[in-house]
Amino acid sequence: MHSELTRARVLAQYRGHWLVALEAENRLVTARGRLTETPVTGDWVGVDEGGAIAHVFERSGTIVRRAPGERGGPVSAHVLAANVDLALVTEPLPDPKARRLERFAALAASGGVPVALVLTKADLDEAGYETAAALARRMGVADAVAVSAVTGEGMGVLRSLLTPGTTAVLLGASGTGKSTLVNALLGEERMKTNEVRASDRRGRHTTVTRELLTLPSGASLIDTPGIRVAGLWDGTGESFNDVDSLATECRFADCGHDTEPGCAVREALDPERIAAWRKLQRELAWVTDRRAAQRQRDEWHKQITRQMRKSG
Numbered sequence: 501m502h503s504e505l506t507r508a509r510v511l512a513q514y515r516g517h518w519l520v521a522l523e524a525e526n527r528l529v530t531a532r533g534r535l536t537e538t539p540v541t542g543d544w545v546g547v548d549e550g551g552a553i554a555h556v557f558e559r560s561g562t563i564v565r566r567a568p569g570e571r572g573g574p575v576s577a578h579v580l581a582a583n584v585d586l587a588l589v590t591e592p593l594p595d596p597k598a599r600r601l602e603r604f605a606a607l608a609a610s611g612g613v614p615v616a617l618v619l620t621k622a623d624l625d626e627a628g629y630e631t632a633a634a635l636a637r638r639m640g641v642a643d644a645v646a647v648s649a650v651t652g653e654g655m656g657v658l659r660s661l662l663t664p665g666t667t668a669v670l671l672g673a674s675g676t677g678k679s680t681l682v683n684a685l686l687g688e689e690r691m692k693t694n695e696v697r698a699s700d701r702r703g704r705h706t707t708v709t710r711e712l713l714t715l716p717s718g719a720s721l722i723d724t725p726g727i728r729v730a731g732l733w734d735g736t737g738e739s740f741n742d743v744d745s746l747a748t749e750c751r752f753a754d755c756g757h758d759t760e761p762g763c764a765v766r767e768a769l770d771p772e773r774i775a776a777w778r779k780l781q782r783e784l785a786w787v788t789d790r791r792a793a794q795r796q797r798d799e800w801h802k803q804i805t806r807q808m809r810k811s812g
């Protein structure tokens with residue numbers, strides 16, 4: 501069916517246009533008719549002879565968040581990147597926020613994407629490596645690195661995580677130094693970077709598109725705009741395996757790891773870790789409710805339409 505299509509990778513997504521990598525060249529293309537999915541950065545697509553995307557191949561490893569919508573409005577999914585093998589979750593030293601790391605890690609894990617912690621700006625913190633190791637232990641993440649684009653510290657370790665032929669994505673708040681890392685790995689100033697605000701060290705949302713770049717090693721890396729709201733959409737994946745496995749040893753099967761006696765989770769884990777888990781669980785319960793209500797409403801609409809057709 502797709503024999504006349506050329507396979508290509510989406511490098512960047514614009515309004516109604518996509519930059520795709522064809523075997524011989526990069527080309528800006530449109531889309532043909534109604535696609536089952538809107539192509540996103542990292543997608544493998546089929547481009548037809550007229551130069552339009554006609555097919556989106558099945559994805560593996562996606563970064564999906566809840567689209568930031570209006571309060572009370574419908575909830576929907578926003579796919580940030582597709583066919584990702586590793587998420588590099590970034591937070592800056594000397595004061596990396598565990599909560600933010602846990603949220604981004606959950607987002608990646610929920611799409612089946614393994615996580616590595618990347619603590620940036622290691623030149624500003626002498627204990628960066630120890631902090632990275634401690635956070636990784638707490639979060640149950642195997643790979644953690646403290647890097648500095650200024651001194652080059654940790655860049656070798658970071659490079660070793662980026663296997664040729666695989667795709668990694670940088671995920672983190674604005675100003676954490678994602679684009680600076682991309683430039684350091686590329687060996688050229690390809691991406692624009694910007695100083696953080698002096699008052700509160702927040703970034704200025706310099707990067708505005710999700711862009712897939714090929715590193716000299718042959719690994720692909722997706723730079724993303726700093727995410728303001730990383731709302732969960734579909735569970736927390738394996739990012740809270742510690743809570744989940746300890747929970748089987750709690751005295752009560754429905755233990756909330758709060759004030760119940762015989763709680764194995766509270767016995768073993770840091771209260772802040774449990775608090776982070778609880779916060780994300782509450783948010784997910786809300787999203788799941790909203791999604792169920794929407795599905796019900798859609799179903800109801802369909803039924804009404806069917807009945808009106810029959811009687812009309």
Ligand SMILES: Nc1nc2c(ncn2[C@@H]2O[C@H](COP(=O)(O)OP(=O)(O)OP(=O)(O)O)[C@@H](O)[C@H]2O)c(=O)[nH]1
Pocket residue numbers: 620621622623624647648649650651673674675676677678679680681692693694695696703704705706707708724725726727
């Ligand atoms: N001291 C120090 N500063 C760094 C390092 N890496 C990045 N920065 C600085 O942090 C600021 C923000 O870096 P960017 O690379 O623009 O951050 P970003 O994460 O891409 O931000 P957005 O595109 O807005 O999401 C810049 O002023 C960088 O020079 C580092 O290793 N050490």
Ligand SMILES: [Mg+2]
Pocket residue numbers: 678679680691692693706707723724725726
């Ligand atoms: Mg950037």
Ligand SMILES: [Zn+2]
Pocket residue numbers: 747750751755756757758760762763764765766
């Ligand atoms: Zn418990």
